[in-house]
Amino acid sequence: MNYFIDPFGCVKNQVDAETMMAFLNKEGWVSTDAEQADVIIVNSCGFIESAKRESINAVMAWRAAYPHKKIVLAGCLSQRYATELEESLAEATVIFGDKDISNIGGAAAAALSGERYAHSDATGACSVDDIENALPERPLLSLPGSAYVKISEGCDNHCAFCSIPLIRGGLRSRTITAIVGECTALLKRGVKELCLIGQDIGSFGMDRGGQELPDLLASISTLPGDFWVRLLYIHPNHFPTRILDLMQNDKRFLSYFDLPFQHGAAAVLKRMNRQQNAKDYLALLDRIRAALPDAVIRSTFLLGFPGETEKDMDELFDFQEKSSLDWLGCFTYSREENTPAYSMKNRVPKRIALARKQQVEEKQAAITKQRMERFIGRAFDVLVEEKIQGEALYLGRLFCHAPEVDGSAVISSDAVLEMGSFIRGKVFVRAGFDLEIAPLR
Numbered sequence: 001m002n003y004f005i006d007p008f009g010c011v012k013n014q015v016d017a018e019t020m021m022a023f024l025n026k027e028g029w030v031s032t033d034a035e036q037a038d039v040i041i042v043n044s045c046g047f048i049e050s051a052k053r054e055s056i057n058a059v060m061a062w063r064a065a066y067p068h069k070k071i072v073l074a075g076c077l078s079q080r081y082a083t084e085l086e087e088s089l090a091e092a093t094v095i096f097g098d099k100d101i102s103n104i105g106g107a108a109a110a111a112l113s114g115e116r117y118a119h120s121d122a123t124g125a126c127s128v129d130d131i132e133n134a135l136p137e138r139p140l141l142s143l144p145g146s147a148y149v150k151i152s153e154g155c156d157n158h159c160a161f162c163s164i165p166l167i168r169g170g171l172r173s174r175t176i177t178a179i180v181g182e183c184t185a186l187l188k189r190g191v192k193e194l195c196l197i198g199q200d201i202g203s204f205g206m207d208r209g210g211q212e213l214p215d216l217l218a219s220i221s222t223l224p225g226d227f228w229v230r231l232l233y234i235h236p237n238h239f240p241t242r243i244l245d246l247m248q249n250d251k252r253f254l255s256y257f258d259l260p261f262q263h264g265a266a267a268v269l270k271r272m273n274r275q276q277n278a279k280d281y282l283a284l285l286d287r288i289r290a291a292l293p294d295a296v297i298r299s300t301f302l303l304g305f306p307g308e309t310e311k312d313m314d315e316l317f318d319f320q321e322k323s324s325l326d327w328l329g330c331f332t333y334s335r336e337e338n339t340p341a342y343s344m345k346n347r348v349p350k351r352i353a354l355a356r357k358q359q360v361e362e363k364q365a366a367i368t369k370q371r372m373e374r375f376i377g378r379a380f381d382v383l384v385e386e387k388i389q390g391e392a393l394y395l396g397r398l399f400c401h402a403p404e405v406d407g408s409a410v411i412s413s414d415a416v417l418e419m420g421s422f423i424r425g426k427v428f429v430r431a432g433f434d435l436e437i438a439p440l441r
Ligand code: SF4
Pocket: 155, 156, 157, 158, 159, 162, 163, 164, 165, 199, 200, 235
């Protein structure tokens, strides 16, 4: 029996897709391309309107391409709207909908046999162990040398615009032993970069009574070898400053922080239920940059939240100027049912939200380019990821580039470089958002 998985959404969902592949492989299924597959699995995203549409369009497209193939809709969209989709999305053979992804084999088998799949909402204890056992051996969908390590599931922050707690539930942190076990296995498999992820890794362990991210990093720091650890998605309210000392002493922990600030205007942040303001955020950035002068900061801004005014935008631009972020992702507000913001008044028209997003992005492009200039003339470790066909060029990343979202390192090399390996290189010029690298012998 062959399957093909089509992953959508965030990197947390990517780890779920990889884990489902591990379960299917264990049950004798074989991963192939769509043409040879008996079952196509669309691992969907249900976060915001555009993402939902993208996942449903994927099911439609696969159905059009393969009228007789079995299609399973898995992932957040299927978890959030299982019943509705069973009634409305006939193009999907089975709506998986289980929070317990270890059942994917059952859903795929039901699709193949034409049986109705009875999905279960239970997250049984047994499956957590099964998932823990599957994680270290799972196929990796990232570029060579890199892997995402999901250290927690769910979120307790309840930001007013966010549907994640509705889909993924409250915070559940994995054990430090299990995570270090997975990291050890991945490093043995030749992985060079471990990206620690969760909805908010700053709150890791808070469901057990306290912030444990510093303890987790201290445990990972005992592992031997030359590798990177990248921290992604720390809610600024929960930034565990204790990690800064550890990161000063162990350079394998990259001075890279993804801190989603979401906005800079106090009134907007208050209505978003973010509890801090631009002054707090600037103080945090000063603290981080004092401890780690090379620190690279990525953030996210959400534009068009209900009630956002031009005065709020001025506050945001002022914060954007003062925070001098290295990388910034901008999104427009998506009204999501059952979220606290859904019933808020003074909604901002989409065209105004999009215009504000464009203004922020144009301003950020200049800031990012100026920020990247500081690396010119310096030598760094570079993770080699791709060969550019027909050219003596490779693509890779420095510590200042997170996978998939930031610029790249463009490496000029006549010598053959190994994908997923580190080389030492010197930055000789910035080209747009990329840095051009000459390998050092
Ligand atoms: S921190 Fe806020 S935005 Fe992020 S997943 Fe949690 S509730 Fe959603």
